[in-house]
Amino acid sequence: DSTPRRAAAAAGKMSSGSGSRNTEPWGSFDDNLIQGGGSAVIDMENMDDTSGSSFEDMGEMHQRMKEEEEVAAEAAATEDDVADDGEFLGMKGLKGQLGRQVADEVWQAGKRQASKAFNLYANIDILRPYFDVEPVQVRNRLIESLIPVRMINFPQKIAGELYGPLMLVFTLVAILLHGMKTSGTVIREGTLMGTAIGTCFGYWLGVSAFIYFLAYLVNAQITMLQMLSLLGYGLFGPCIVLLVTYNIHFHFLFYGLWLLLGGLSTLRMVAALLSRTVGQTPRLLLCGTMALLHMLFLLYLHFNYHTIVEGLLDSLEGHNMAPMQRVARDVPEVTLNATARNPGMLLSTH
Amino acid sequence: MAASEEASRPFAGLSDVSISEDIPVEGDISVPVGPSRRDDEFSTLDEPVKDTIMRDLRAVGNKFIHVLYPKRSSALLRDWDLWGPLLLCVTLALLLQGGAADHEDQGGPQFAEVFVIVWFGSIIITLNSKLLGGTISFFQSLCVLGYCIMPLTVAMVVCRIVLLVSSGGIIFAVRLVVVMASFGWSTFASTAFLADSQPPNRKALVVYPVFLFYFVIAWMVLTYSP
Incomplete structure (x- = not known):
């Protein structure tokens, strides 16, 4: 039957x-x-x-x-x-x-x-498993992304998840857009939106792929997914730093936060990479590249959208008054003072 | 042995089944679909054009009311349309564009930028909610997110009117309050509609991109200067 x-x-x-x-x-x-x-x-x-x-x-x-x-x-x-x-x-x-x-x-x-x-x-x-997280897990991973783990003898656990990284990248896009608008950045042959999205996604995907390639060369134990997740959560520190410093224009505050938060998130990633690599030279190569790229990226994002300060400096030195009047409309008091007080330091940073 | 052979040829046994002549060997094997669609009941072919347009406009207006008074109902979800979102998006983009078009510099938000943020943003939110296991269809979600921009469009209109009068510290405070209120309203309304379709333990994960989306739009409205 x-x-x-x-x-x-x-x-x-x-x-x-x-x-x-x-x-x-x-x-x-x-x-x-x-x-x-x-x-x-x-x-x-x-x-x-x-x-x-x-x-x-x-x-x-x-x-x-x-x-x-x-x-x-x-x-x-x-x-x-x-x-x-x-x-x-x-x-x-x-x-x-x-x-x-x-x-x-x-x-x-x-x-x-x-x-x-x-x-x-x-x-x-197909993508659904990578988004299988609870809010508590995301919160914990965000906090952990700022806490370097010193254990480097045994491979550290790296969660392969994409929700947090993706949301952090979008947050960074929004923050960058804000920074571009307040600094009066003008982009020819393109829109601010496209530039912000291109920069953030380009950094996330490009650097992940590059480090993964390096890791493959030096035989490190890491997958592309883990790399994306690691670098994505590593953007949490830069997000905070940029959110604060785009609104409060103290250069010393930026350098402090850059070293503290940017450094912590970089250390966290470096420690995770160290624990998964064997040998002195591979470790130096991989982690040096990673740390350099991550710290410089934050520096770039901050100073690329402070071009207004440079323009202001020019107009203060020269006799060209029209640009200053146009520019000064959006500039907060603090920037003006900081610029006027120590132009030498600014010049050296640009 | 026999079992494995039968498994390899699943329909081989059918030839041996004998069915007596008087039993009809035919029938409907499709899934029972319930009552027929509403569309069959009245024909729209011979009604005046005015009626058709008025019915659609009434449906759009009805959804606007639902956004203004968000209660947990599925009316906004059941018959989705993209007319309202298109209307709101174009209005918002034109209002934001208005001042910037005259200037030489490109500092102001451009029409395309607003358009891209609204549509790209809603698509991202929708995909995210799908990936997190939501049970809402793609265009339903787009419809809800689009209609929920309305408070922000209203805030933009208010800002333009207020800026016509004068501009100063008090005026900025007024704009801030209006924009913050409409931002909260937008987020609350869209959450009320979308939350039911999400798994209960992940609501926070779905709400965060919605929050970010409306925050960016609200910030654009707030920083608008003629």
């Missing part, structure tokens, strides 16, 4: 396959209800079948079935064409057939591309 049940399961599978098409991203609320109805069938099927199929399996199976059908239909069609054209139409028919085949292929390729792009949305499940 197992065969009818299996047939029923297959029927359920097929119908649920067609049902899963309803869960398109722009499905309205009603469609979700339909999906709810379909899930009952799948549950039944799960009881019967031990393959442990889930929605993704359904989708895949459905997709494969459809593709197979298409291929079969295509083959049949071409066979028919060959038979017909070869017998009745001769050379002219062959040309037409060739054209049709090319057009068909182009059409198929286009359709495959489109369906792949569409399936990207369904493939969001």
Whole structure:
């Protein structure tokens, strides 16, 4: 009596396959209800079948079935064409057939591309494990990113998670945008938004990839995911420093915070890298590069958007009064005083 | 042995099954879908154009009211549309653009920038909520986030009107209060609509990007100067 049940399961599978098409991203609320109805069938099927199929399996199976059908239909069609054209139409028919085949292929390729792009949305499940965190975990990791661990004999644990890093990068983008606006930065051939996003994501992805490449060369035990997570959480210190110093313009405050918070987050990353590398030279190479890049990045972000100070200095020295009046509108009192008092130090830093 | 063979050819056994003649071997194997859609009940083909437009406008206006008085209902989610968000986004961008277009320098926020922040930001928030395990569809979330910009657009209008009168310390304080209030309102309203679709232990993780998104927009509104 197992065969009818299996047939029923297959029927359920097929119908649920067609049902899963309803869960398109722009499905309205009603469609979700339909999906709810379909899930009952799948549950039944799960009881019967031990393959442990889930929605993704359904989708895949459905997709494969459809593709197979298409291929079969295509083959049949071409066979028919060959038979017909070869017998009745001769050379002219062959040309037409060739054209049709090319057009068909182009059409198929286009359709495959489109369906792949569409399936990207369904493939969001692939990324889901990296976002599997609790708020408490994120908070703890943020705090830990400022606490260097001195244990370097045994590989330190690095969480492979992307929620925190991604949010920190977006926070940094927002802070940078704020800094650009308040300092009156003008970017030709581009927007502030694009520059901020490009800088932050470029640093995060680029430096991660570079350090990962170096780590691969010196045989360090770290994966790309861990590298992304480590560097991403390492941006927490710079975020705080920039948030404070874009609003309070004391240079000594910046240097203090730069050394303290920037240094702590850098030390934390360096310690984690040290514990996963063996040998003196590899350690020096990897950690030196990492520390240099991370500290310089913070310095760059701070001073690149203080160009206004330089402009102000020029206008104070020269007789060009118009730019100063235009610029001085947005400058807080503190910057003016700090600039006037120690121009020598500023000159040396730029 | 027989079992394994049967497993390798799952439908082989079907040929042996005998079914008596009087039992019909056909039926509907599709999933029962419940009552038919509402669209079938009335036809929109032969109604005046005015009715159609008025119905859509009424739906948009209804959602505006829902944002102004956020209570936990699914009305904003059930029939999503992107007309309201488009309207609000264009209005906000035009208002922010207004002053900056006359200046030579590019310090002011540009139309494209506002547009990109609003749409790119909502897409990021939506993807984030999907990744965290939310059960809301893509465009539903876009719709909610777009409609919830309304308090900030209102704040922008107020700021423009106030700045027409004069500009000074007191005026800045007024603008600050208005913008902060509308920022809180936006965040609260969107959270009220979106929170139900999220797993309860992760609400904070979903709310943070929403907070950041409205904070950036609120900050742009606040720092606007003609």
